[in-house]
Amino acid sequence: MTTVTNPILPGCYPDPSICRVGEDYYLVSSTFEYFPGLPIHHSRDLVSWEPIGHAIDRAGQLDLDGMWSSSGLFAPTLRHHDGTFWLICTLVDQRDASRGGNFYVTATDPAGPWSDPVWIDESGIDPSLFFDDDGRIWVHGTRLAVEPRWHDQTEVWIRELDPVTGRLVGDEHVVWHGALENAVWAEGPHLYRVDGTYYLLAAEAGTEFHHAVCVARADTVTGPYVGHKGNPVLTHRHLGRETDVIGVGHADLVQAVDGSWWAVLLAMRPYGGYHYNLGRETFLVPLVWEDGWPVFAPGVGRVPMRVDVPFAADARPGVTQGVASGVVGPHDVRWTSLRGPAHDVATPDGDGWQLRLTPTTLAEPASPAFLGVRQQHTDVDVRVTLRAVPAAGSAEEVGVVVRQSEADHVRLFVTPATAEAGAPAGRRVVAVHRQGGVERTLGETTLAAEDSEPLVLTVSARGQDYALGVQGPGGEPTTVAVADGRTLDTVATGGFLGLWFGVYGTSNGLPTSTVAQVERFEYLPRG
Numbered sequence: 001m002t003t004v005t006n007p008i009l010p011g012c013y014p015d016p017s018i019c020r021v022g023e024d025y026y027l028v029s030s031t032f033e034y035f036p037g038l039p040i041h042h043s044r045d046l047v048s049w050e051p052i053g054h055a056i057d058r059a060g061q062l063d064l065d066g067m068w069s070s071s072g073l074f075a076p077t078l079r080h081h082d083g084t085f086w087l088i089c090t091l092v093d094q095r096d097a098s099r100g101g102n103f104y105v106t107a108t109d110p111a112g113p114w115s116d117p118v119w120i121d122e123s124g125i126d127p128s129l130f131f132d133d134d135g136r137i138w139v140h141g142t143r144l145a146v147e148p149r150w151h152d153q154t155e156v157w158i159r160e161l162d163p164v165t166g167r168l169v170g171d172e173h174v175v176w177h178g179a180l181e182n183a184v185w186a187e188g189p190h191l192y193r194v195d196g197t198y199y200l201l202a203a204e205a206g207t208e209f210h211h212a213v214c215v216a217r218a219d220t221v222t223g224p225y226v227g228h229k230g231n232p233v234l235t236h237r238h239l240g241r242e243t244d245v246i247g248v249g250h251a252d253l254v255q256a257v258d259g260s261w262w263a264v265l266l267a268m269r270p271y272g273g274y275h276y277n278l279g280r281e282t283f284l285v286p287l288v289w290e291d292g293w294p295v296f297a298p299g300v301g302r303v304p305m306r307v308d309v310p311f312a313a314d315a316r317p318g319v320t321q322g323v324a325s326g327v328v329g330p331h332d333v334r335w336t337s338l339r340g341p342a343h344d345v346a347t348p349d350g351d352g353w354q355l356r357l358t359p360t361t362l363a364e365p366a367s368p369a370f371l372g373v374r375q376q377h378t379d380v381d382v383r384v385t386l387r388a389v390p391a392a393g394s395a396e397e398v399g400v401v402v403r404q405s406e407a408d409h410v411r412l413f414v415t416p417a418t419a420e421a422g423a424p425a426g427r428r429v430v431a432v433h434r435q436g437g438v439e440r441t442l443g444e445t446t447l448a449a450e451d452s453e454p455l456v457l458t459v460s461a462r463g464q465d466y467a468l469g470v471q472g473p474g475g476e477p478t479t480v481a482v483a484d485g486r487t488l489d490t491v492a493t494g495g496f497l498g499l500w501f502g503v504y505g506t507s508n509g510l511p512t513s514t515v516a517q518v519e520r521f522e523y524l525p526r527g
Ligand code: 6LW
Pocket: 014, 015, 030, 074, 075, 125, 126, 185, 187, 188, 206, 207, 250, 496
């Protein structure tokens, strides 16, 4: 028996979907504009999770270019059938509905390679797959109701998939609008067959404070589905905003080797006020079946912070539940770039990279020279050791960023001292807060050190205080500014993401040949 602490995947791992193959569990989550997309985690016991690869990991598989933050890859579903892994997902461009759509990819090894996308001729989001015992495959998903009776009413549709042609066939059935009258965003549907009965699990009320998990059942796969009288079967909306975990929903179920049932779902942990900078995280909840319905967290009725997993052997030492810690080397599977591969701009070198600056900035929905990892702890130090010599007289920047989006992030960067008469020689280290697309300098300092000597840029998050600091060679650490994290989470900015810590380099639109040496990136959880 092992007791696992929730969340099982801290940081921005929303919309989890899970499947089991023998004694192995695989889990996928949404990644929006980050690349590679759709990380696959593997576990043998639901306790320890290791990232093993991504379903979208090569140029040309999908086009994320031009998609603004919180567009991109939405809620995926992962299933295994007859030796093949299937992953179905939606590519969403929130500003251009003509781009994207629903697609699936397949693989025999969940670590990859995954196929190119097969596009499905149906609109909406949150597609899922159900493999029935008779060999038929059913796609289901969510879209805004075709004939809505209330604002933001959605409908869950289901239709058969011909796996040979990749096309939907036969009649479409609209099976669910949510459990409550006036429910908004009935979404994230998943179908299961348990003891001969079909169950439809779906979230509703939107992926924020009122989020909830509801269930309906039917005798035939296409319905009619009858909602459970006990809906919602799991929510934290009645606990108020002061509670430790909020926004519980978007669940997917798995039956373990020993016959026990489990849900993975998303929720958020606010701190420092009603803000959740780590984003929507993945939690594990036990469930049992009573009178033909699922009971989530029996006897508790909420997401437990500690979960006993009876069949899990003692926790494996060294397996850190997908959490980054210490030096995060250049080959670590957790690194992400934006919208496309980073190999054109970042060449692994020792513990770090050579990072080639490009004219593209972090304010554009493109692929700037950026590499980042999720913020997974409220209290953490990020230390980036750099040798950076931005071209004299230029507006080049090399630095660290706490990133929500193009419009909202905080940067601490090295840039040349201004060429103005009387200005000190050397390099400046500047902290800038870009908030709602408007930039404001939070602080700056000038480094006396030789250009070629390494310096350390730090972000020390302590709750909602993000202290931005620099330490030159032989010098004392200097705090350049402290940014307020409450301005950066989705409560403040909108969107779907938690925060990322990254390194970046830009020449701010001008041609450049500057290459920075990122010697080391350390992610050091504190407290
Ligand atoms: C996801 C959907 C949702 O597709 O958020 O508000 C989307 N609802 O279930 C992105 O995570």
